[in-house]
Amino acid sequence: SQQGEEDPQALSIQEGENATMNCSYKTSINNLQWYRQNSGRGLVHLILIRSNEREKHSGRLRVTLDTSKKSSSLLITASRAADTASYFCATGSARQLTFGSGTQLTVLP
């Protein structure tokens, strides 16, 4: 079953702007991950944040996690046309990793 819901479903921005995507989930988690998927391709892991962490950075990516609100956000700074893709949050339980509904990001040159 689908655990995470992402917001917005679609986001269109100009190159150089920042993009923020949000993920809400329902049950307890061990970790939360973000993945990117270019059209018709496999998913690529971006970043993993553990349930006892609040913020994590990787290059132009910043992820926050608020376990009390059961939500996470992904910020991409100084976006590029190459960032155009679908972005999925994924919540990890003891059993498996379950993907959210995804945000389609379009970065216009």
Add this chain to the structure above:
Amino acid sequence: DTEVTQTPKHLVMGMTNKKSLKCEQHMGHRAMYWYKQKAKKPPELMFVYSYEKLSINESVPSRFSPECPNSSLLNLHLHALQPEDSALYLCASSRQGIPYTNEKLFFGSGTQLSVL
């Protein structure tokens, strides 16, 4: 080698055909996964093999039959599929087996399957 390789990339089959999808990784990962993804939807878990044993079957119809010949290979055998089974089939692997902990998944590029 940090790749998960899937073949074929594209497959068109009739409803009476039998075909197989193949997946290979040489990273020494102990868990391998099959996901199904419809257009504009998230991947949905089908099967998980952990230490070469089937650990999770998400109530997948028997027309899909997984096989793990060894720790590096994962197959998905297809028989008597329906048009609604048309989708992108993704293979993934992770370093540790089930129970799943703080592991990231490595995905292949997928097989785009069309059932006519």
